[in-house]
Amino acid sequence: MKGYQVAVLPGDGIGNEVVPAAVRVLNAAAELHGGLKFDYQNFSWNCAYYLEHGRMMPEDALDTLSTFDLIFLGAVGYPGVPDHISLWGMLIPIRRHFQQYVNLRPVKTLRGVKSPLSSEHAKDIDFVVVRENSEGEYSNMGGRIHEGTPFETAVQLSYFSKMGVDRTLRYAFQLAQSSRRKRLMAATKSNGIIHTMPFWDEMCKSMMNDYPDVETRLMHVDALAAYFVLHPEELDVVVGSNLFGDILTDLGAAVMGSIGMAPAANINPERKYPSMFEPVHGSAPDIAGQGIANPIGQIWTAKMMLDFIGEEELGAQLLTAIEQTLQSEIKTPDLGGRATTEEMAHAVIQNLYRK
Known part of the structure; x- marks a missing residue:
C-alpha cells in the first residue's frame, strides 16, 4: 500500500468548509483504489491565528511542514488582516521555502458548466x-x-x-x-x-x-x-x-x-520538498459559515494531487465524477442550485463509486 503524509491547512473562510469536504472525497478515492492511503494532520494557521499571535503561523512552521509529503490548502485571507500580511506571512513563504517554483493551473470547460x-x-x-x-x-x-x-x-x-x-x-x-x-x-x-x-x-x-x-x-x-x-x-x-x-x-x-471552481498546484518538480495544492478561489468571507460554498475547486485540486503522485487514472475517474455531478441537479447556489457544500461533495463521491 502506498501511503502519503498530508499537511492540511484549511486556512480562512470557506476553506474550513471545502477542505473537509474534499478530504472526504480523497478518502473515497483512496478506498476505491484499494492500495492508497492518506494520513492527515490539520493545522489551524490562518488570519485568526495572526490576530491572536501576531504572525500567520509559528516560527517553526516550515520545519514542521517539511516532514510531510504533500500540503493541502484551502484559502488564505480575511477581513481585518491586510492581504499583504496574510499572503506574505503564510502562502508565499511556503511556496518559496519549498521551491514550489511552478504554479500549475488548468483551464478546461467542464460538462455541466x-x-x-x-x-x-x-x-x-x-x-x-x-x-x-x-x-x-x-x-x-x-x-x-x-x-x-x-x-x-x-x-x-x-x-x-x-x-x-x-x-x-x-x-x-x-x-x-x-x-x-x-x-x-x-x-x-x-x-x-x-x-x-x-x-x-x-x-x-x-x-x-x-x-x-x-x-x-x-x-x-x-x-x-x-x-x-x-x-x-x-x-x-x-x-x-x-x-x-x-x-x-x-x-x-x-x-x-467560474473562478470559484478553478484548481491549482504549487509544484516542486524535483520532489525534494513537499508540493502544495490549493484552489484559485479566495476565502469568500461573505458566504463563510453558511455551508453553501462550492467545493468543486478544492476537489478538482485534489484531483491534481492524485495526478502528481502518479495516480492519473484515479484522477481521471475523479474528474469524471465531478462532471457527472455538475450535470445533475445537485448544484450549490453559485451555479444556480440550492445544494449545500456537503451535498455536492457527497454527490461527487456517489458518482465516483459508480465509475
Missing part, C-alpha cells in the same frame, strides 16, 4: 498555464522613503534570474512536448518592459532549439489576454511570469465558467 463565451468552440477549451511562482514581479525588494510627506516614494523591484526563468520555461516546454497538440504560448511584454521581458524572450527563444517539435509563440500579454477570450480552444500550454501568469489564470477561470 456553461462558459460565458458565446463561441461554438467554448466547449473545447482545455489548456494549462505554467506560472513562474517564486520570483519575477512578486519580489519583496524595494521600499518606501519620506513616508507621510508630499515626497513619499515607493519603489518595487522585479527580479528575474537565469535559473528561475530557465527552470520554469523548461518545465513548460517539457509539458508541451508531452501534450497532444505540442503547442506553447509564452507571455511577454518586451515592447514596454525594457529589461526583464527581453531577458525572458531571449531565454525562451534559445530554449526553442532544444524542443524543435514544440510549436512555440511569444505573444504580448495584452494580446494574449484577448486571445484567451477570442481563441481559447487553440491554446495548449501557456507559460508566463509570476504576475502575468496570475492575471491570465484568473481570466482563464472566468472563461471556463
Whole structure:
C-alpha cells in the first residue's frame, strides 16, 4: 500500500468548509483504489491565528511542514488582516521555502458548466498555464522613503534570474512536448518592459532549439489576454511570469465558467520538498459559515494531487465524477442550485463509486 503524509491547512473562510469536504472525497478515492492511503494532520494557521499571535503561523512552521509529503490548502485571507500580511506571512513563504517554483493551473470547460463565451468552440477549451511562482514581479525588494510627506516614494523591484526563468520555461516546454497538440504560448511584454521581458524572450527563444517539435509563440500579454477570450480552444500550454501568469489564470477561470471552481498546484518538480495544492478561489468571507460554498475547486485540486503522485487514472475517474455531478441537479447556489457544500461533495463521491 502506498501511503502519503498530508499537511492540511484549511486556512480562512470557506476553506474550513471545502477542505473537509474534499478530504472526504480523497478518502473515497483512496478506498476505491484499494492500495492508497492518506494520513492527515490539520493545522489551524490562518488570519485568526495572526490576530491572536501576531504572525500567520509559528516560527517553526516550515520545519514542521517539511516532514510531510504533500500540503493541502484551502484559502488564505480575511477581513481585518491586510492581504499583504496574510499572503506574505503564510502562502508565499511556503511556496518559496519549498521551491514550489511552478504554479500549475488548468483551464478546461467542464460538462455541466456553461462558459460565458458565446463561441461554438467554448466547449473545447482545455489548456494549462505554467506560472513562474517564486520570483519575477512578486519580489519583496524595494521600499518606501519620506513616508507621510508630499515626497513619499515607493519603489518595487522585479527580479528575474537565469535559473528561475530557465527552470520554469523548461518545465513548460517539457509539458508541451508531452501534450497532444505540442503547442506553447509564452507571455511577454518586451515592447514596454525594457529589461526583464527581453531577458525572458531571449531565454525562451534559445530554449526553442532544444524542443524543435514544440510549436512555440511569444505573444504580448495584452494580446494574449484577448486571445484567451477570442481563441481559447487553440491554446495548449501557456507559460508566463509570476504576475502575468496570475492575471491570465484568473481570466482563464472566468472563461471556463467560474473562478470559484478553478484548481491549482504549487509544484516542486524535483520532489525534494513537499508540493502544495490549493484552489484559485479566495476565502469568500461573505458566504463563510453558511455551508453553501462550492467545493468543486478544492476537489478538482485534489484531483491534481492524485495526478502528481502518479495516480492519473484515479484522477481521471475523479474528474469524471465531478462532471457527472455538475450535470445533475445537485448544484450549490453559485451555479444556480440550492445544494449545500456537503451535498455536492457527497454527490461527487456517489458518482465516483459508480465509475
